[in-house]
Amino acid sequence: MAxxxxxxxxxxxxxxxxxxxxxSVVVEEKxxxxxxxxxxxSNSLESQSVLQQRLSMVRLEQDTSLAExxxxxxxxxxxxxxxxxxxxxxxxxxxxxxxxQQAGGMKIEQLNIEPMLSPNYYRMQVLLxxxxxxxxxxxxxxxxxVVGSQNQEPAQYNLAxxxxxxxxxxxxxxxxxxxxxxxxxxxxxxxxxxxxxxxVKGNKWNKKAEIIYKQNWPVE
Numbered sequence: 001m002a003x004x005x006x007x008x009x010x011x012x013x014x015x016x017x018x019x020x021x022x023x024s025v026v027v028e029e030k031x032x033x034x035x036x037x038x039x040x041x042s043n044s045l046e047s048q049s050v051l052q053q054r055l056s057m058v059r060l061e062q063d064t065s066l067a068e069x070x071x072x073x074x075x076x077x078x079x080x081x082x083x084x085x086x087x088x089x090x091x092x093x094x095x096x097x098x099x100x101q102q103a104g105g106m107k108i109e110q111l112n113i114e115p116m117l118s119p120n121y122y123r124m125q126v127l128l129x130x131x132x133x134x135x136x137x138x139x140x141x142x143x144x145x146v147v148g149s150q151n152q153e154p155a156q157y158n159l160a161x162x163x164x165x166x167x168x169x170x171x172x173x174x175x176x177x178x179x180x181x182x183x184x185x186x187x188x189x190x191x192x193x194x195x196x197x198x199x200v201k202g203n204k205w206n207k208k209a210e211i212i213y214k215q216n217w218p219v220e
Contacts, residue, residue, distance in 0.1 A: 105206040106130050106138050108198055108213040109176070116182065126179045126196065128171055135174050140200040142169035142179060148191040148217070155189060171198075191217040 110127040126142060147156045160166040162183035169179050185191055193216050202208030 105136070105209075106198070106200060106211070108196060108211055111194070111196060111213060111215050113194065113218050118184075120185045120187070122183050122185070124181050124183060124194075126169075127176065128173065128179065128198070129176045130174065136203070136205045137172060137174055138200060138206065139170070139172040140198060142171060143197045143199065144169075145195045146183075146185070146191050146217070147193050147195060148189055150186065150189045157186065157189070159183070161186075193217055 107129055108126065109129045110125075112125040114123050114125075115121070116123055124144075128138075130138060144159045145156050146158075146162065147154075149155055159169065159181070162185065163181065164184065167181070169181055171177050171179055193214060196213040196215070198211040198213070200206065200209040200211065
């Protein structure tokens with residue numbers, strides 16, 4: 001009877017050792033899993049912190065860009081106001097320093113000369129404006145002379161010489177009018193300046209007048 005009891009005790013002891021060992025393995029695996037989860041959580045928190053820092057930087061850059069944009073808009077508005085003020089001063093200066101550019105109730109406000117695609121061809125645009133308080137109809141004709149040099153000798157050409165078909169530049173307007181024409185400079189001719197003359201017809205409101213406008217030829 002002693003041997004069976006001893007065998008039972010041995011079996012119970014073996015089972016106990018096996019259970020303890022198995023429990024130890026489970027606890028160790030659990031600790032490893034907990035450690036891994038903690039590490040993953042730490043990594044996630046670190047990544048979240050980095051993302052939050054980047055988000056803060058992006059927001060700061062956005063706020064800075066918006067502030068710079070607002071400042072740029074303000075600068076543009078200030079420059080626009082300065083340009084308008086300078087333009088008004090320039091008009092007053094022109095009236096004082098060049099009274100010959102206005103007469104008969106009108107003035108030559110602007111003369112633009114732009115090169116065309118074809119060689120030696122140019123488009124001329126003249127802006128005429130009324131300066132009289134009583135805005136009556138004004139009429140007349142524009143005449144021009146282009147002064148320069150050809151073959152190292154002084155030379156000049158009038159409008160009829162520069163047009164493919166001679167067409168007088170007549171004007172008739174109230175308030176303002178833009179007069180356009182295309183001209184072609186002769187081969188070998190180097191333009192230096194343009195002299196524009198506006199001959200205003202007289203009427204019962206305005207006297208007959210002549211306006212002379214001189215401008216350097218634009219540098220290409």
